[in-house]
Amino acid sequence: MNKLLTASEVRQLCRQGKYQVPTPGVASGYVQANLVVLPQSVAFDFMLFCHRNPKPCPLLDVTEVGDPEPRMIAPGADLRSDLPRYHVFRYGELVEEVTDIKQLWRDDFVGFLIGCSFSFEAALLNTGIPVRHIEENKNVPMYKTSLNCMPAGVFSGPLVVSMRPLSPLDAIRAVQITSRFPKSHGAPVHLGDPNAIAIADINAPDFGDPVTIHEGEIPVFWACGVTTQTAIVQAKPEIAITHAPGHMFITDIKDE
């Protein structure tokens, strides 16, 4: 049922307070996006951080200062109400989870919408490549790495990656497929030995859940949008608002 909703229908339900759960699989075929809201004082620095680190932070749209409408990817939408849930950070600390941010919105706020992996996972599944955390009904495992992002202004931090275990042949095919999705993190950043990027224990992810790695499979690592949240925690801006994990903004753009 939910799969068949359009993007604007889901946003309308969010706006009415009738949709407050995670969005994977919802409004099938529409690109979903990470949200980051920041005051103008650090907006240039953050945009520079995204430009310098396009694999974890592919910018889909950036709003005008004070304007809650992402006009390029969802005309008519309102970032203050059209996501199921939000996280509010003050000085880098998560202080609140809310279902709208109408009371918090300010004239100096800028909204950044950043691609997420849901689009490329749909393309993998459509090609018959298994996605383990979906098979096991878990959240994708994510890890901090020793790969540093290129800093920009007040923003810096490690690259965070998501991991999907694949057979070598599926890994090759997955490189080809995800290379076609530069706005959804693109090609993997690493495959094979987790220690090479300073992941000590593949079964103990920093975020999300561990998944089964079968005999003969290798872990394949993609740049992950959680990188932005790590950068926000490190930069400690006076205020920052993001989507709650898994509760994404649904755009009017189609997957392919």
Place this chain on the structure above:
Amino acid sequence: MNKLLTASEVRQLCRQGKYQVPTPGVASGYVQANLVVLPQSVAFDFMLFCHRNPKPCPLLDVTEVGDPEPRMIAPGADLRSDLPRYHVFRYGELVEEVTDIKQLWRDDFVGFLIGCSFSFEAALLNTGIPVRHIEENKNVPMYKTSLNCMPAGVFSGPLVVSMRPLSPLDAIRAVQITSRFPKSHGAPVHLGDPNAIAIADINAPDFGDPVTIHEGEIPVFWACGVTTQTAIVQAKPEIAITHAPGHMFITDIKDE
């Protein structure tokens, strides 16, 4: 001789005041870039303008606030001295042409480096496709169009295009080739009837020189970096500094 210089050798000669002429053909194989320097107060708006209009304004690099070094595309370079000539605009008016901007540089300046058409022209020539203004030793003809850029903050204005006349078969091949250069304006934005984009007289360009269009050729139009200068003239920022036309910044990035 100049063709055989490296990018950093040309920049060094500029820094010493020994190179003050146009850069086409210089340091062959290196990507050349448009320069726009703006104060931080309008830097976010301008970056948003570039993000929303990637065909005329493909961002190659953006510097940290106050930092004259474009660390991503030319580590060690200095935007204050490493271009042959600069144009200084105050409140949207060109007030000065200078050979360095050391005295003008401020702690709140941000440098934007934007792709230019020299890279795709080299690729066209390498494939045997003629480039008329090079054959005729002229500047490329450029036109204001009725296509409006997506505005961002204080920046707005018409899309400016450059034109190269081609046979239909060469036009098709040129679409294929330039599509591979998204950071050098990418595929054409129009071909054929100039009136369709409100160009009244193809022989009277708004910038550059008219070129011969042979029987059976059609004009092919690409988005042009001069779009940024038109946007600066309209926005009237307190100060803006650009390269002088044709006197580009030479990056360490290779064409292909």
